[in-house]
Structures are given as C-alpha cells and as structure tokens.
Amino acid sequence: NAGVTQTPKFRILKIGQSMTLQCTQDMNHNYMYWYRQDPGMGLKLIYYSVGAGITDKGEVPNGYNVSRSTTEDFPLRLELAAPSQTSVYFCASIPGDSLQPQHFGDGTRLSIL
Amino acid sequence: SQKIEQNSEALNIQEGKTATLTCNYTNYSPAYLQWYRQDPGRGPVFLLLIRENEKEKRKERLKVTFDTTLKQSLFHITASQPADSATYLCALASGNQFYFGTGTSLTVIP
Numbered sequence: 344n345a346g347v348t349q350t351p352k353f354r355i356l357k358i359g360q361s362m363t364l365q366c367t368q369d370m371n372h373n374y375m376y377w378y379r380q381d382p383g384m385g386l387k388l389i390y391y392s393v394g395a396g397i398t399d400k401g402e403v404p405n406g407y408n409v410s411r412s413t414t415e416d417f418p419l420r421l422e423l424a425a426p427s428q429t430s431v432y433f434c435a436s437i438p439g440d441s442l443q444p445q446h447f448g449d450g451t452r453l454s455i456l
Numbered sequence: 457s458q459k460i461e462q463n464s465e466a467l468n469i470q471e472g473k474t475a476t477l478t479c480n481y482t483n484y485s486p487a488y489l490q491w492y493r494q495d496p497g498r499g500p501v502f503l504l505l506i507r508e509n510e511k512e513k514r515k516e517r518l519k520v521t522f523d524t525t526l527k528q529s530l531f532h533i534t535a536s537q538p539a540d541s542a543t544y545l546c547a548l549a550s551g552n553q554f555y556f557g558t559g560t561s562l563t564v565i566p
Contacts, residue, residue, distance in 0.1 A: 374552065376554070385556040385557055386547075391552060433499050445500070447499030450497075
C-alpha cells in the first residue's frame, strides 16, 4: 500500500525556471493538500482540493498553481521559480469530511538558486 | 492575527519521565485538533485527534487534552523512551483547512 507518493524527492532549480511537483495517492481520498515547510515555521497550506475539478487557495498560494483532473493526482506547479520558494513541500490527503487524519508523503526538497 | 504557538522549540527529558508539550492558539475556532510526529526527512505521521467537545483522549502512552476556554491543547508522553525523540506538531482544523504549529523538538535522553 503506497499511500501518498511525491516526486521528485530533491530538485535544484535556477531562478525563473518552472517545474511541477507530483503527488499521487492510491487510497481513493477525496481531499488533497499541498503544504510548504520552512525551518522553524511549521507547515503552511498552499492549495487544497476537495475533489476532482475543485481547487482552493490556502494561506500562501502566490507563485503556485494546482490542478485536480483525477482523484489520484494533485500536481503543484511553480511557473517562475524564486529564491523565496526554496522549501520542503509536502502533499497530504484525507478521505473526505472532517475528523480524519491526514496522510502525508515524504516531501520534495526544493532549492532555487 | 491568528497564531498557533508550541512551547519552546526544543525539549529534553530523561528516559522514563513524562514529556508535556503545549499548543496554544489565538483567533481560531477549531472543530478539532490533531497531533503529529515528524522524523527528520519524513512527512508528519498522525498520532491523535481530539474534538472540541472532548476534554481528553488517550492512546497507549499518549494523552491529549483540549481546553477551548484556554485555547490550549496539552500532549503528554508517559514513560518516555529514546525512540520517542522527534518533532511533534499540533494542527487545528477549521472548515476544510488545517493550520499547523511550528513544532516542538523532543529529545529523550537515555
């Protein structure tokens, strides 16, 4: 049972480049989330989705885009990478509704130089 | 402004003692609160959930309390072991969103 899978695990980008962080879950969960974690800052919600075709902004959406064409996949797109986007990115999912624990992937460590 | 604060960035305790971690929040009205464990280089792993109308929850050596008047949750690990060393995060659920504290790094000394 794979759970939540994130790729790549590590990436170095140059300023202005673009890339897509991949997130896939095999638990048939409706809700999916993208967070960034900076040292000493905790996790901040970037975007979330409550089902295929539905996405919403979180606390820190600027500079990012998402799409949700299937239940399984929730990619995060950086269009013009900036040094401020250097962080560890985590994807998470829950079945739906509330009172459910989040299942996290192991993160993508992104450095922008 | 909204804030979630967890007590001191780092907590060191002797093996066998009880570790108590604090999560304080302001300007939130969470429906429930969760605690997660995070090991270096890994994603957070769910430990316990407590609803706003519950005072206390237990799971093996773990206990969580939730006081909505004080806007505080306490997380206890009894009979602590070196394997409990990790960072512990609290998360508030409000609507469809989750808001995380900055985490407390716990080290259990043998």
